[in-house]
Amino acid sequence: MSGAFSRLGDNPAQPVRLHRLDGLRGLAACGVAFLYHPQSLFAPAAMVALPQPFAWFRDWGWTMVDLFFLISGYIFAHVYLAAGALEKGHLREFAVARLARLYPLHLLTLCLCALLFAADPANTPLAFVANLAMLQGFYPPEAQAFNGPSWSISVECVCYLLFAMAAVGGLRRVRLVAGLAIAGALVHFILQGRAGGPWTSDDLSRGLLGFFLGQAMWLARGRLARIPVPVLAALMIGGLMIDMGQRSSLLPLCLIAWPAALLLALRSRFAGSAPMRWLGDRSYAIYLLHMPVLKLIEMNVGKVSGGPGTAALWTAGFAALVLVLADLSFRLVEVPARRAIRAVWAARRDRAVAAA
Template identity: 35%
Template sequence: MTPDLRAAVSAAPADTIRPLTSLRFFAAVWVILYSYWSALDGAVPIGLIEKGYLGVDLFFILSGFILSHVYMASLAEGRFRYDAFLVNRWARVYPLHLATLCFAILLWGAATLKGMTVDRNLVNWPSLPAHLFLVQAWGLAPEAAFNHPSWSISAEWFAYLLFPVFGAVAWSLRARPWVAVGLSVTFLISLYMIFETIMGFALTSATVFWGALRIVPTFMLGCALYLVWRADRLAPRLAVIGAAIFSLMVIVVASWGRIDALIVPLLGLMLLCVSRFANDGPLGNRVLVYLGEVSFAMYMVYVPWKWVYLNAMGMVLGTGDAPLPLLWWAIGLIAIVPIAMLAHHIIELPLRRVVRDLGDRLRYRLAYQLAR
């Protein structure tokens, strides 16, 4: 084994970077607040909340970083099993996606039977095959439909399929991690500028039709940031905390403008700083880590729950589609957490094990047949 490979193996411990798990919770809350803010009576524009859609890009950076943390060593050493990797990733995202997809269809059916007005994009049958195969963000779904946030899971699946490419490119720059980060940021900014010039809107606003492209620069940035983390070339802890606070302050200020190309790299810098926080520190406490673990369920259930809750409260309060008073709005928002906990423990975790077990059996059976 070469020195580089030994360094990669030793720099990728099996334990979780707990502060980054907690960071997932805050990313989910950011996205959810962005979506729910307009449903609050008397809500005023707040720059940071209006930029909540960038929470998805933070998830993408996290994904590139964490997958590199878990798999980069095996990829570099030649131990990476692409089939097992894809089974694990499919098991991670698909069961809850399928459950929320079915729930959206049931909602549409119930509302139609009751004669309620239904958003025409809640169900779009020509888009169903793309959603079933998790390719709706690849330009293969004619309309945004069903559980809309699932577009980002489709984009994640696109990145999973290409992870060996991302990993190989990142590994080639392992000796110059900050160069890798610089090149990633340059690529990100250039792609944002080119895309907006051609398409007339920001890539950070793309969902169904260009979501697979949106994840490419952020996932690549996450891989590059991991190289810096594994090289352990960051400043002392106090300086890291200061850099994280500074990044957050600049993000808050920049959120009042149209400069996503500045905010997204700063999110990456903040993530890198948080990754150096102690596992037993404030962001490593058990409550926040647990909330980070259920953040995927929070993200996947918040739109179906929003549709149910706002319609129900509109009928109970007699306000129709009008925004809700603060108390009822806050109750609906907070309720997402226990609903996500139920989805996490009743659907996500059990079905994840089922899918992994079926995938392993299929792989072993296929290997056995090929070996005969």
């Protein structure tokens, strides 16, 4: 869910940053962090009485992670395919950019969770090693150990690897890999998709479907840009409302609602406004920090009783705290760590060039 904030320093043809998708990513992070997960704080009565659209987030807010995957796929195509950077052999720079973007905050939150929640039986040494290796989305399958939301990072890493292997072969191979990934994910949901969720068995298919559908949308961006805004709005609303019965409702969300939301964001000035860009820059921190904060509140407060009004006040306070921490994390951890890793890599590369 992290997105492609980084661009290849060796590529002079740097693409324009899609600030409007940064803003959409920020909204998606807030949907998961502030409207879905905090319901565990409250007694069931407060959640049952929620009006729409809050009731939708109570039941389906977790699917905004699929919107993260879609945004990431679109941005990766925009950043790396337009100039053919990976086709020109910048694989190491790509790997370093991904490491610098994802790993520092993941490692920090992993260590914090290991210290704060050592008593959790799911937080085993083997699960810690899996998290260190960015395999937390695949082990342990029965529980999200340490920082639960980080499962999506390991799924994205699989998508990054497949994307890089495809991109070195040019657009034809990218289209082939994207088509196979989308088809494989669709087969999974058609044959094994279950109503409700989230289900751990869907995680990899969700990532592949969203990420490579984003690639396909970028490749077809010219034709998609001609779809009228009212049609996109109708598709988004319709996709959010479709009930698949005993089948997984992720399909209308991932194939209709979220693609329409992405295309609408690309045409929205508000999505690219300064406040939305601020939120987008901190979306990764919001996503990784909100769960440890939520767990700490639950450990010290327990279930909060009261109606929807009480839940709204508690949620607002929780959101404000996470936003403050996310801002500090972005400025004091993410940006400095990113620069330091890139500086080390640049120095190493320059020494290798000089030696050659």
